[in-house]
Amino acid sequence: MNDINADKTIRKVALIAVFTNILLASVKVTVGLVFKSMAVLADGIDTSTDILTSSTMLVATLISRRPPDKEHPYGHHKAENIGAKIISFVIFYAGVSLLVESTKRLITGQYEVLVGFWPLFAAILSVGGKTFLFIIEYTTGKRYKSNSMVAEAKNMRNDIMMSSLVFIGVALNKIGLAWMDPLVGIVMSGIIIKVAWEVFEENTHDLMDGLKDEEMWIYEKVFEACQKCGALNPHKVRVRKVGGKFDIDMDIEVSGEMNVRDAHEITKCIKKHLCETKEIYDVVIHVEPEANDEHEPFGLTKEAFEKGKKEKN
Structure with missing residues (x-):
């Protein structure tokens, strides 16, 4: 398949990711604030960062497909590695922020039993939405050798695990284990930081012209x-x-x-x-x-x- 069709496909997938993340973030942040769920709110904040990373991925892939010019005789392909680097920093910041806030709430006892079905629904919706994004981003990124899209797909895979943890934490919270809400937030933050490091390390290798x-x-x-x-x-x-x-x-x-x-x-x-x-x-x-x-x-x-x-x- 030629570069023009590849560009169209990557751009289409990136736009789908942006709009899907906007929908998921809106639902989870709203539910987290209304029902005072630290886990759901944290998941919503993480998805809000995905809007930025998806947008970064879109810009990086568009720049990387530009033909070589006088200033860039080898082309603009490294833009994807730079985009993936930016994504890794955003993910890392979200992970550290979540770790600090969740630890503070667990230590100070700022948690309570959740009420209503909406927190569970938000977690289920997130798992489904993130699974959909992971599949289309990973297959597209591998097919067209887009580093930034593969990096974003790994972030989606991370989000699937986090949303699953949120579901488990909310379910246990609702049966009386209120402290599970901030505890899940702490576990999620560790996963986020790990993925950020993996994305950073992989793209550092490419920017240094190394081969795996x-x-x-x-x-x-x-x-x-x-x-x-x-x-x-x-x-x-x-x-x-x-x-x-x-x-x-x-x-x-x-x-x-x-x-x-x-x-x-x-x-x-x-x-x-x-x-x-x-x-x-x-x-x-x-x-x-x-x-x-x-x-x-x-x-x-x-x-x-x-x-x-x-x-x-």
């Missing part, structure tokens, strides 16, 4: 393509992510007697083999004469890559 262990197969693909095409001593191989695709730089050696045209054909062959994966953003290959004596400290050689694999295993 499950992405290291691309190096094997590079060395395999070089061997098939007759390139000698592939080295200074460096791979980084641009959006959801791999940007590859490498040096190869060819016979010093080979003419420029034949050497160029080898680079074309390598690019052809690599681009079969459909996950390649760009490939840049520098050609050197065989046994070139030059100090080149960066990137990987095949030997260094194989040694690293053995050490990890």
